[in-house]
Amino acid sequence: MVMEIQTTTYACSLCQRKYTRREDAEKCETLCGKLLKSPDISILGLNARTYNILKIAGIDTIDDVRETTDGFLLKLKGFGPACLEDLHYRLKLLKGQHANADPSSES
Numbered sequence: 001m002v003m004e005i006q007t008t009t010y011a012c013s014l015c016q017r018k019y020t021r022r023e024d025a026e027k028c029e030t031l032c033g034k035l036l037k038s039p040d041i042s043i044l045g046l047n048a049r050t051y052n053i054l055k056i057a058g059i060d061t062i063d064d065v066r067e068t069t070d071g072f073l074l075k076l077k078g079f080g081p082a083c084l085e086d087l088h089y090r091l092k093l094l095k096g097q098h099a100n101a102d103p104s105s106e107s
């Protein structure tokens with residue numbers, strides 16, 4: 001006698017990535033939803049340690065960083081004042097890039 005085993009697969013509705021656990025798919029959907037509105041913090045070019053600390057804290061996008069307070073960041077394990085300074089510096093650089101990239105100036 002053979003048995004038919006049904007396996008359920010969950011997929012993120014935004015990127016179609018498949019998961020065996022529902023909570024993983026839900027996590028993916030949350031992240032994909034955020035990334036539709038704001039770019040991933042990887043574009044800042046932070047060092048791997050700072051990047052990982054932010055990711056673990058659920059700070060995935062530029063919007064997330066902007067909505068977070070310095071006080072909150074400094075309470076994160078391993079996130080020191082030097083990390084904060086670096087983060088602010090890179091955000092400033094990013095802002096500068098956007099200011100210079102004026103789509104209407106060239107055709």
Ligand SMILES: [Zn+2]
Pocket residue numbers: 012013014015016017028029032
């Ligand atoms: Zn997804």
